[in-house]
Amino acid sequence: MDNSSISAGERIIAVVQQMVRERSITRPVSSNDSLAEAGMTSLDAVRLVLLVEDEFNIEIPVNELTLANFRSISTISLLVTKLASLT
Known part of the structure; x- marks a missing residue:
């Protein structure tokens, strides 16, 4: 699938939704919801x-692997955007 026309946020939403389905999490997850509160371990x-x-063909540096960066879809999107701008 060509993801070039889909925004980073939309791609991250798709990845999170896939995980939510796999884990049978029934609570809807929006962009600013805490993923931990939604049931992710x-x-x-x-x-x-x-x-x-x-998904983004990137390597996330160890110093960026923080709870703050992976708290929600929005924070992950900000991180991916930041890392993409560095390449």
């Missing part, structure tokens, strides 16, 4: 990091 967070790196 620390293991889910690790998987999410890997999925985001794969």
